[in-house]
Structures are given as structure tokens and as C-alpha cells.
Amino acid sequence: xxxxxxxxxxxxxxxxxxxxxxxxxxxxxxxxxxxxxxxxxxxxxxxxxxxxxxxxxxxxxxxxxxxxxxxxxxxxxxxxxxxxxxxxxxxxxxxxxxxxxxxxxxxxxxxxxxxxxxxxxxxxxxxxxxxxxxxxxxxxxxxxxxxxxxxxx
Numbered sequence: 001x002x003x004x005x006x007x008x009x010x011x012x013x014x015x016x017x018x019x020x021x022x023x024x025x026x027x028x029x030x031x032x033x034x035x036x037x038x039x040x041x042x043x044x045x046x047x048x049x050x051x052x053x054x055x056x057x058x059x060x061x062x063x064x065x066x067x068x069x070x071x072x073x074x075x076x077x078x079x080x081x082x083x084x085x086x087x088x089x090x091x092x093x094x095x096x097x098x099x100x101x102x103x104x105x106x107x108x109x110x111x112x113x114x115x116x117x118x119x120x121x122x123x124x125x126x127x128x129x130x131x132x133x134x135x136x137x138x139x140x141x142x143x144x145x146x147x148x149x150x151x152x153x
Contacts, residue, residue: 002107011134014036016091019052044132047096049096052123099126101128124139125138
């Protein structure tokens with residue numbers, strides 16, 4: 001079986017010019033944890049994850065302050081205020097450029113192996129055509145749901 005046989009083609013993605021506000025709207029409308037970001041030609045340029053959006057809201061701290069922040073954590077009001085200030089920021093500023101992609105003719109056994117060692121925070125592998133345009137997404141669930149049913153043990 002090949003990647004193109006197990007990929008989801010019901011794609012939800014963001015255009016490169018989208019804002020953090022657009023990304024938040026997608027997260028609120030779906031149960032997905034990350035979205036591919038594509039350019040005008042439909043080629044993936046990165047992934048926006050729920051964590052990358054939170055990074056906009058939680059201030060970056062110097063390493064010597066990190067332990068104190070991890071113990072106390074920022075108060076939720078400051079998280080909301082920081083996020084509000086970042087709503088019009090371009091997703092290109094916060095996306096992860098380190099992501100996994102495969103061609104549709106890759107064997108699912110290889111895709112399954114890749115899913116155990118994903119780059120970045122994404123939970124998915126992007127599937128692209130020969131021109132590099134996004135045509136599908138594969139998650140571990142896509143592979144698991146297509147495993148043969150187990151017979152009696």
C-alpha cells in the first residue's frame with residue numbers, strides 16, 4: 001500500500017499570508033493540532049501548530065529565568081494580553097519550517113516508520129505531488145485504521 005492510498009485529502013491549510021488570528025480561528029473550528037501553510041502555488045512552506053500559537057502568547061524568557069517561569073507560570077491574563085497583541089502577526093513568523101513530507105508513491109511501511117520520528121511538533125506527514133504541491137496528509141491514525149483486523153489469538 002502507498003501513501004496516496006491512506007492519506008486524508010480533506011485538507012485544511014493556511015495560506016502563507018494568513019495571520020495568527022486566522023490560525024486561531026482554524027484551531028477553534030476544528031479538532032486538529034496543526035495545519036500546513038502553503039504558498040500561492042500550493043506548496044507547503046511550514047506547519048502551524050497549537051504550540052507555535054501559544055509561543056506567541058507566552059513571553060520568551062532568558063534561560064536564567066526559565067526555571068522560575070516553569071514553576072510559577074505566567075498568569076492567564078498576561079497570556080491573553082500577549083496573544084491579543086500578536087493576532088495580526090503573519091503565520092510565516094511563527095510557523096515551523098522543519099516538517100516531514102513524502103510523495104504519494106512512498107510505501108506506507110516507510111511512512112509508518114517516519115511517523116515514529118517526526119520533526120518538530122507536528123503529528124502529521126504532508127503528502128506532495130511531483131511538483132511539490134500539497135495533496136494530502138497522513139497521521140498515525142490513518143495508518144492504524146488501515147491495519148488488517150487481528151484474527152483470533
